[in-house]
Amino acid sequence: MTLAPLISGADLDAPIAWRAGAPIARRRYLADVQALAAQLPAEGAMLNLSGDRYRFAVGLGAAMLRGQPNLMPPNHQRETVARLRSLMPQAYALVDAGGGEVALPQVHYADAADAADAAAPAAGQPPALPRAQLAAHVLTSGSTGQPVPHPKLWGPLVDCTVAGAQRLAEHLGRPDLEGLSLVATVPPQHMYGFESTVLIALLGGAAFDAERPFYPADIAAALARLPRPRMLVTTPFHLRMLLEAGIALPTVDLVLSATAPLSPQLAARAEAALHGQLVEIYGCTEAGQVATRRTTDGPEWRTYAGLALSGDGEHSQVMGGHVVVPTPLADILDVLEPSRFRLLGRSNDLINIAGKRNSLAHLNFHLNSTPGVADGAFWLPADEAGEADGGVARLVAFVVAPGLSQAALQEAVLAGLRPRVDPVFLPRRIVAVPALPREPSTGKLPAIAFGAWARRQLAG
Numbered sequence: 206m207t208l209a210p211l212i213s214g215a216d217l218d219a220p221i222a223w224r225a226g227a228p229i230a231r232r233r234y235l236a237d238v239q240a241l242a243a244q245l246p247a248e249g250a251m252l253n254l255s256g257d258r259y260r261f262a263v264g265l266g267a268a269m270l271r272g273q274p275n276l277m278p279p280n281h282q283r284e285t286v287a288r289l290r291s292l293m294p295q296a297y298a299l300v301d302a303g304g305g306e307v308a309l310p311q312v313h314y315a316d317a318a319d320a321a322d323a324a325a326p327a328a329g330q331p332p333a334l335p336r337a338q339l340a341a342h343v344l345t346s347g348s349t350g351q352p353v354p355h356p357k358l359w360g361p362l363v364d365c366t367v368a369g370a371q372r373l374a375e376h377l378g379r380p381d382l383e384g385l386s387l388v389a390t391v392p393p394q395h396m397y398g399f400e401s402t403v404l405i406a407l408l409g410g411a412a413f414d415a416e417r418p419f420y421p422a423d424i425a426a427a428l429a430r431l432p433r434p435r436m437l438v439t440t441p442f443h444l445r446m447l448l449e450a451g452i453a454l455p456t457v458d459l460v461l462s463a464t465a466p467l468s469p470q471l472a473a474r475a476e477a478a479l480h481g482q483l484v485e486i487y488g489c490t491e492a493g494q495v496a497t498r499r500t501t502d503g504p505e506w507r508t509y510a511g512l513a514l515s516g517d518g519e520h521s522q523v524m525g526g527h528v529v530v531p532t533p534l535a536d537i538l539d540v541l542e543p544s545r546f547r548l549l550g551r552s553n554d555l556i557n558i559a560g561k562r563n564s565l566a567h568l569n570f571h572l573n574s575t576p577g578v579a580d581g582a583f584w585l586p587a588d589e590a591g592e593a594d595g596g597v598a599r600l601v602a603f604v605v606a607p608g609l610s611q612a613a614l615q616e617a618v619l620a621g622l623r624p625r626v627d628p629v630f631l632p633r634r635i636v637a638v639p640a641l642p643r644e645p646s647t648g649k650l651p652a653i654a655f656g657a658w659a660r661r662q663l664a665g
Contacts, residue, residue, distance in 0.1 A: 208333035209363045211238070211266055214370065214410030215383045217331075221406050222259040223386065224415040226430040229259060235331060238266035244315060245271050249295040250342065252276045252286070252309060253394065257301055259415040260314050261393040262403050264299045269334055269359070277394055278344040281307060289344065292354070336360025343396055343490050355490050363408055364527035365493040366400065368509040369486075370409030372497055376484050377434060377459055383410035386431035389438035390424060392417060392646045397463045400494055401438050401486065411436070419443075419645065421450035434458040437479070441467045442648025445579065448474050456480045462500075463488070464647050466548065466566060468574040472500035487548065492523055492532045496546070504547050513543040521546070537564060554652075556585050558598060559629045568630060572602060575621035577614070580605040580641050582650055583632065584659040599633035603659065605640055636662060 212221070212231055220228035241263055245251070251268040253275055255261040268275055276296060278285050286307055290296055298307045301314040340362055342354040370382050377385070382405065391398035402413045414431060418424045424447055428435055436459040439447075444462060447454070448471070457479040462472075463486040472483045487506050488494035496506040508514065511526030521538040524531040537555075539547040550564020565583050572581040581604040606614050618635050642658045643650055 207336045209336050209360055210331045210333050211269065212331045212407045214381065214408055219383065220412040222413055222415050223431055224259060234263065237263045238270060241267035241314065242270040245312060246297060249297050250274050250276050250293050252296055252298045254281065254298050254307065255301045255314060257415050258393050258402060258413055258417060260301050262407065265403060269338065269340060270332060272338065274339045275341040276344065277341055277396065277399065283308065334359050345490055361527040361529060362404060366404040366408040368511065368526055369400065369494050370405055372509055373459065376482055376499065381410055385411040385434050385436055387411055387436040387438055388414045388424065388427045388431065389417060390419065390443040391438060391440060395647060396490060401461055421447045421452055425452055425454050428457060429455040436461060440464045440648035441471065442643050444475055445471060448478055449579065454478055459484060461486060464649055466570045467500050468570060469500055470574055476501060489535060492528045492534065495523055505541065506546050506548060508544045514540050514546055516540065561627055561629050563630050568626060571622055571625045572618065575618055577609050577617050578604055578606050582641055584655065600630060601634045601636060601659065602632035603636050603638050603641060603662065605638060611637060638662060
């Protein structure tokens, strides 16, 4: 049986986390994991609701010591939890002081775990886990709305994290990530935050801030109290809010962004304000993290070591390294060679207007590259025949552009889009709004909720 350690990448006396500016040693983490593992049910699957990132990491390790997977659904809404319980009857929730109500048996993160003796486990060595052990079920909503589990084995997760740590160290010009401090605006319960904050600390030698700051002043304060080199793990939505707050920002050696393509203009602003590189991560639930790019260097992405692309367009796939079987990618890629590609859009958000196809993500990228636009998104009314255009449906653009009048906004958006997109995809209406209904945790626009919001805006 092949094993892989629970933690690696740094000495046990090095920090794995920071709380209020004070380090938490990796040795202490192992003691907390063992203390919590002793309190868990003998069997089950953990829905980890800990709002504190360190406690989430302790819960992850404790569940794995008991041979239990972590459950990672897209949200914790009542219907989602009910479907989760029907899918996995032995599911239970780990909650801390801030844990919310959830219709599952609950295990409270006991204060005793935080007060665990900091002495090292026997022999002072981290526990080793079978590479074939099921570490997590990442659940996504399929076309039926039912949660679809994607099993994640410990071995491939380790391999993916190690490859990602090597790539980030390369961007930083360092041999490894030992000593890197990170602050994240994304939750650990979603795949991006799970891989790029929790696992990168467990297996890459970095140390994360236990909190998840949301407001710009809190993000700046969290970064400032940590030693350099520093990394900010965020999304385009949170990054834009931070840059537009008009507050003094500390130096950040590396900014990591994901969940939506980032415009080169916003990337350049971020690098100028934070005095460090901005790097985007490309990945998906099925394959995990796949590639990175420094956005200001150009549109090309470079895969992690060991990964190779094949196919092209809507029929691209990846394999090698931590991706043990060929895995189709739900995006439209321009594959330049097995290790390099351009991202053209998502295949599951393709729209067809007058016989021509485009991706909403691709259109949104160009919309958000328009000077003066703080945020924006296209929407195609599914029930509108577009009678004024001879039966051809036309797009609507919802745009956040403080300081621009409606006439100036109309002119700026159309001037920015005309050289980049086919005329059939120019919006019929450009609607100024104060904000888009993005999810606070990830900055995403869920399709169903966004559609309902868009209809209300047009009706008003």
